[in-house]
Amino acid sequence: MNRTVQTFVSGTHTGVPPTYEMLKEEHEVSVLGAPQSSAPMTTTVINIHSETAVPDHIVWSLFNTLFMNWCCLGFVAFAYSVKSRDRKMVGDVTGAQSYASTAKCLNIWALVLGLFLTTGFIVLLGFATLILYQTAIKSMQEGRGHL
Incomplete structure (x- = not known):
């Protein structure tokens, strides 16, 4: 040197x-x-993408398929979750994220719609039971009044 x-x-x-x-x-x-x-120094930055965790929402989709399957949204969400998992296994991160995003949206709609319809059905069943009970009480009272 x-x-x-x-x-x-x-x-x-x-x-x-x-x-x-x-x-x-x-x-x-x-x-x-x-x-x-005297020229300015230039630097080169290389970004190495590590394994990106893409959630496929398959458990949530399975739950919605089994319990909140109003309008078959849970089943469709399950299909998109499986497609997302397949894309992730192949290495297509962009495709996996796209299918996972669709599955998430469908799961949200299936859950919200399922909760509203289930709650509405329970409320409607309660009102129907109350009306039938009141009708039965009236018919019993009318039956006793004629004796």
């Missing part, structure tokens, strides 16, 4: 022993050398 020591002598420090900072600067210049060019 070609190392040359460059000494810097300024007119103000003539005859004064060098300080630690001056010696350190001389050492850095001798080790690093003078800058080669």
Whole structure:
């Protein structure tokens, strides 16, 4: 290696022993050398994508298929979840994310619609039971009044 020591002598420090900072600067210049060019340094950044976790929502879809399958939304969501899992196994992350997003949307709609319709059905069943009970009470009272 070609190392040359460059000494810097300024007119103000003539005859004064060098300080630690001056010696350190001389050492850095001798080790690093003078800058080669005044052009700005360019850097290259390489992004390496690691395994991206793509949720396929298959358990949620299976739950909706078995319990909240109003209008077959749970079954369709299950089909998209399986397609998402297949795309993930092949290595197509973009396709897997697309199918997973559709499955998630269908699962949300299946769950919301299922909860509303189930709650509505229970409320309707309660009102029907109440009306039948009141009708039965009236018919019993009318039957006793005629005796």
